[in-house]
Amino acid sequence: xxxLLLSVIVIIYLFIVGYLAWIAYRKTxxxxxxLIAGRNANPFVMAVSYGATFISTSAIVGFxxxxxxxxMGILWLAFMNVLVGIFIAFVFFGKRTRTMGLNLxxxxxxxxxxxxxxxxxxxxxxxxxxxxxxxLYAAVVLMGGAQFIAQVLSIDYxxxxxxxxxxxxxxxxxxxxxxxxxxxxxxxxxMFIGMLILLILTxxxxxxxxxAHTKLTAMTPLAxxxxxxxxxTGWTSFPALGSENWYNLVTSIIxxxxxxxxxxxxxxxxxxxxxxxxxxxxxxxxxGIFTLITIGVTYVVGPLTNVYFYEHPSFQNISxxxxxxxxxxxxPLYISTAMPxxxxxxxxxxxxxxxxxxxxxxxxxxGTAAGRDVYEKWLGGKGSTIIxxxxxxxxxxxxxxxxxxxxxxxxxxxxxxxxRGTAIFFGLCAASFLPMFVGGLYSKRINKHAALxxxxxxxxxxxxxxxxxxxxxxQSLLVCKALFGVDSLxxxxxxxxxxxxxxxxxxxxxxxxxxxxxxKPLPKEHIDKCFTGIK
Amino acid sequence: MTILGLGDFNVSLVFxxxxxxxxLCVIYGLVKWNEDGDKISGKEKQWDKEEKNIExxx
Numbered sequence: 233x234x235x236l237l238l239s240v241i242v243i244i245y246l247f248i249v250g251y252l253a254w255i256a257y258r259k260t261x262x263x264x265x266x267l268i269a270g271r272n273a274n275p276f277v278m279a280v281s282y283g284a285t286f287i288s289t290s291a292i293v294g295f296x297x298x299x300x301x302x303x304m305g306i307l308w309l310a311f312m313n314v315l316v317g318i319f320i321a322f323v324f325f326g327k328r329t330r331t332m333g334l335n336l337x338x339x340x341x342x343x344x345x346x347x348x349x350x351x352x353x354x355x356x357x358x359x360x361x362x363x364x365x366x367x368l369y370a371a372v373v374l375m376g377g378a379q380f381i382a383q384v385l386s387i388d389y390x391x392x393x394x395x396x397x398x399x400x401x402x403x404x405x406x407x408x409x410x411x412x413x414x415x416x417x418x419x420x421x422x423m424f425i426g427m428l429i430l431l432i433l434t435x436x437x438x439x440x441x442x443x444a445h446t447k448l449t450a451m452t453p454l455a456x457x458x459x460x461x462x463x464x465t466g467w468t469s470f471p472a473l474g475s476e477n478w479y480n481l482v483t484s485i486i487x488x489x490x491x492x493x494x495x496x497x498x499x500x501x502x503x504x505x506x507x508x509x510x511x512x513x514x515x516x517x518x519x520g521i522f523t524l525i526t527i528g529v530t531y532v533v534g535p536l537t538n539v540y541f542y543e544h545p546s547f548q549n550i551s552x553x554x555x556x557x558x559x560x561x562x563x564p565l566y567i568s569t570a571m572p573x574x575x576x577x578x579x580x581x582x583x584x585x586x587x588x589x590x591x592x593x594x595x596x597x598x599g600t601a602a603g604r605d606v607y608e609k610w611l612g613g614k615g616s617t618i619i620x621x622x623x624x625x626x627x628x629x630x631x632x633x634x635x636x637x638x639x640x641x642x643x644x645x646x647x648x649x650x651x652r653g654t655a656i657f658f659g660l661c662a663a664s665f666l667p668m669f670v671g672g673l674y675s676k677r678i679n680k681h682a683a684l685x686x687x688x689x690x691x692x693x694x695x696x697x698x699x700x701x702x703x704x705x706x707q708s709l710l711v712c713k714a715l716f717g718v719d720s721l722x723x724x725x726x727x728x729x730x731x732x733x734x735x736x737x738x739x740x741x742x743x744x745x746x747x748x749x750x751x752k753p754l755p756k757e758h759i760d761k762c763f764t765g766i767k
Numbered sequence: 768m769t770i771l772g773l774g775d776f777n778v779s780l781v782f783x784x785x786x787x788x789x790x791l792c793v794i795y796g797l798v799k800w801n802e803d804g805d806k807i808s809g810k811e812k813q814w815d816k817e818e819k820n821i822e823x824x825x
Contacts, residue, residue: 304773307781315788323795445772452774468774513799520792528785 235385238577245422245581246399249415249588253403256411263617266408267339267600273413273505279518281413281589282502284420286317286493287526288590289376289583290654292427295485297559299534300551302481303455303467306535310528312490318519321494326503326512328673331765333504340597341497342605344504345665348672348762349680350754354687356610358665359601361691362497365660366601367628370594371635372653377587378636380564384580393636400588401629404595405622409505412592419585424522426582427529433571434533438540447539454542454550467535476729483731484655492658492733495665498597537566544569598632599625655731656698656705663690663736667744676759678744681751686744693739697732704729 260266273281299306329344338344342362346355378393385392403411438444445468452466463475471477493499506512534551541547541554546569555561567579603624607613613620667690668683698705699712700721706712707719720728770779 304778305781307778307785311781311785311788314785314792319788319792319795442772449772449774466774468772468778470775470777510799510802513802514796516792516799517796520789520796524785524789 238384238580241577241581242584245584248418249399249403252414252418253407253411256403256407256414260408260410264339265410266618266621267604268333268501269409269413269505271334271505272507273502273511275506275511275514276518277413277417278502278506278511279515280420280424280522281416281593282499282515283318283519283522283526284416284423284585284589285498285502285593286313286496286590287423287586288373288654289380289587290373291527292530292583292586293376293380293560293563294654296530296534297551297555297562298485299531300537300562301459301559302471302477302485303464303469303535304532305470305481306485306531307528308481308486309490310524310531312486313493313527314520314523316490317493318523319516321499322503322512322516322519325494325500325669325673326515327509328766329500329503330506330509330512332673332762335761335764338504340600340604341500341665342601343609344500345668345672345683346605346609349668349683350758351680351684352610354680354683355605358497358687359605359610361660361664362601363598363606363628365657366497366594366598367632367635368653369657370591370598370628370632371639373587373590373594374632374636375639377584377591379640380580380583380587389640390637393633396587397629397633397636400591400595401626404592404599404629405625408618408621409501409596412596413502413505415592416589419589420522420526422585423526423582423589426578426585427526429575429578430533430567430571431525431529433575434536434540437570438536444536444539447543448536451538451542451550458550458552467538474726476726479726479729483729483734488655488659488662488731488733491666491737492655492662495661495669496658497601497661497665498593500669501597501600533566534563537562537570540566540570595625595629595632598628602628659731659733659736660691660694662733663694663740666690666737667741671744671748672762676763677753678748679751679753682744682748685747686740689743690736690740693736694732697735701727702730702732 259270262270264270295306295309332338332348333344336344336347338347340359342355342358345358346352374393374397378389378396381387381396382389382392403415407414435441435444438447449466449468452469455464455466458464459477463472463477465472471481503512506515537551541549541551544554547554551562551566552559555565567576571579599621601624603621604617607624608615608617608620664687667686668678671678671682671686699709700706700716703720703723712721713719722728769775771782773779773782
């Protein structure tokens, strides 16, 4: 690859990002500008920012690699992302969140929950959960971005990590959510173009849509021979019902991420940034197309790489074996060997955009959780909201930076931690926040007790499942081994591959419903205020 | 029944559903393009004013 040309393009790219951040900085004068973009975001900017925040490097490289192993059954996640992550999220959650957030003068997701249930503790504890769990998610995205920059520019990982963090930190701290959303819109547009070109070039390379799919279907006996024991039935069909692959694909990937998207603090806050529900309607159109292309392409191209590697005289093997059994290397290897030079550079900028757009939102959300939700509202700290939030962002960035620097030392070569870190955070948020979030938007009877108990049940069951049952985590965390002498309490059963969300979310919903009958309902005046303007 | 050279009904179905769900988003956005076009509260205005005072003091 031409390093000089790539460097010039990256500098131009960073110049555009810097210019957009400067515009945002000039337009940020109030605390509501800094926290929720002044409730006046353009629907295109909001929708693309939402999508770009959701899709990180791990979604393209990690899940693209997973698609190359699991096959096109992973397209059920793309379908969930469009139907649940965009249509249901915007139409059934977004509009009510925007209106209720305005009625209650809420500026963060924990603040919305705290004001809805009249509980400072709930706001503070939700903020604290974000502070504990999100730095790990931010660290793995940071790791993915820094590893990729270090590899492409042939520089040291620590150097790449440091400069990558500094660049994002500057525009998040200076521009607040406006800075995040303006740059997201540009980065999301780059991702959209990059992924669309990738789809076209892949089908052209493999002889067209029908030919490519037919060739991949013809490779089914090979898939069954190599992965058959785990339930693989071919790259253009779904894994065998009840097999290990089926549980991994359905519970961890399709349900874990597909439902988890509904209760992500950094995504929910986007709903509070638009002026009216008309903007939300328009954002549905933009978000649907954006998600289809950026995510759909990843999950179609991933499996098709098997055809390319199998036909290539230097590899003559399936993607997993061509990439030396390192799933995260499949997409980069495919891009560098199958695609023209000019596209390699476009794809590099696409991946850079995916990492930066996700990280900027994570930094902003962690900062508002630390500054606004925990320090200012829960602990009663005094001072300027903007300055407190900036300090919160700075502290949480440093924590994420330390984690991203330290994690590779403990998980040698283990970039699989990038995809797992993402899935863990999504599942934890869904199990903890989703029942009280949905209840708060739709039920006038739900009370503070129900919200608190449901939240705690979802959070604690998730942690128990991660530490003692789900073998991918319990084996690495070593707590189960130390206490009981086994990697998982369910060893030898299929429960070891069932994602925490599948158990924790139903428990959380059940506890929320039961606890709703205890404790007194919230005052009628408060409920009327919450639901003003909600049809 | 399969389409586009795919291997089974399940994956053929999800291809169709993916396109249909995107069309749902597009049609909804177009139909509702100009609907629901409905006020910064006094509390928020006051808060922004206090913010500016603190910033200026610092």
